[in-house]
Amino acid sequence: MDLEAVRTFVAVTEAGQFRQAAADLSITQQAVSKRVAALERTLGVRLFIRAPRGAELTIDGRAFLPHARELLRVAERAGASVRPGRRPLRVDVITSRSAQSGLMRDFHRAHPGIELDVMMLFDIETAVAAIRSGAIDASFRAVAAPGRPLPEDIVSVRVLDEPLQLLTGPAHALADARSVTVAQLAGHRIWMPGLTPGTEWAAYYDDLVAEFGLTIEATGPNFGSDALLDTIADTPALATFMGEHSRLIWPAGHGLRRIPVTGPTPVYPHSLLWHRDSPHPALATLRAHLAATTTGHDAVGTWVPDWVLPR
Incomplete structure (x- = not known):
């Protein structure tokens, strides 16, 4: 018609x-x-x-x-819906409880007039393809994983280094420690069923294991964070890694412990990716907000893999 x-x-x-x-x-x-x-x-x-x-x-x-x-x-x-400035700013984060989601919540509070469409894609290849096709405007990722440089039309800026914490149940041998060094974790079982081979986060933890001689087990299906927390609370021999800014909620009876890791502190490097020719006007506002509100990149006493792009 x-x-x-x-x-x-x-x-x-x-x-x-x-x-x-x-x-x-x-x-x-x-x-x-x-x-x-x-x-x-x-x-x-x-x-x-x-x-x-x-x-x-x-x-x-x-x-x-x-x-x-x-x-x-x-x-x-x-x-x-497709007109820059008239449609929402479409941004990809890994999970709803991640530090990346927290960054977007802070941005929304600072700029409530900017309409957002926050989605969760899987890996960096999917995110980059979505940016290049115009399906999304930006994505938070750790870049660039070994052997996978970004295309020339994709821009990346490191915006947040998130310290790792050890998460244990109340009966774990390290449960009462105020902090633990990376060396102290050698020999302990760290369980992370969400480490999918080929993803940027799997590449990060592979290098962490190789650098410090840790034992990370990725066995078993990934039933989500709630099931992971239940297992960690009930199994004295298991611990897991969580980002310092990850939002976790568990029943009071779990008695879980979040313990800072030091000597050095492994940090997960979150970067913002976008297309060099992106037309959405709110993207510049997001980049300026992140530049003004996030700090601590490449700080003394921290560790990231060699392949992580510098600040």
Whole structure:
């Protein structure tokens, strides 16, 4: 159905005259008549009756009018959904409880007028492909994993170094420690079922294991953070790593401990990725907000893999 013809039909209805509708649309009266006639042929009905006072809707015209207005509203929403500055800023984070989600919540509080669409893609390849296709505007990732440099049209800026913490149950051998060194973790079982081979976070923990001689087990299905916390609380021999800014909630009876890791402190490097030619005006606001509110990159006493891009 020709939307311009539908728009002309609504204009004639609101103006009550073909001549006034032509003036409102900045077209000729002949063009108005042709559009209405074409729409009537498409629908197979008459929409107007010519009357001394102007154009009056037929019974079919009255039936069609609310649908015509809805068609125009849908068309406007469709256009706005892909028009920079009119659609939400689309940003990818790994999980809803991650530090990345926290950064976006802080941004929303600072800029409540910017509409956001936060989504969760899987790995860096999926995120980069979505950025290049325009499906999203930006993504938080650790870059660049070994052997996988970013395409030339993708820009990356490191925005947050998140210290790792050891999470244990109340009966774990290190549960009462105020902090632990990386060396103290050697020989302890660290369970992380979410380490999917080939992802940037798996590459990070592979290097952590190789650097400090740790034991990380990724066995078993990943049933999510709640199931992980239940298992850690009930199993004295197991611990896991969590980011310092990860939002965790568990039953009071779990008695879980979050213990800082030092000597050096492993930090997970979060970077913001976007397309070099991204047109969305809110992206610059997000980048400026992150630059002004995040600090602590490459601090003394911290560790990141050699492949992590510098600040």
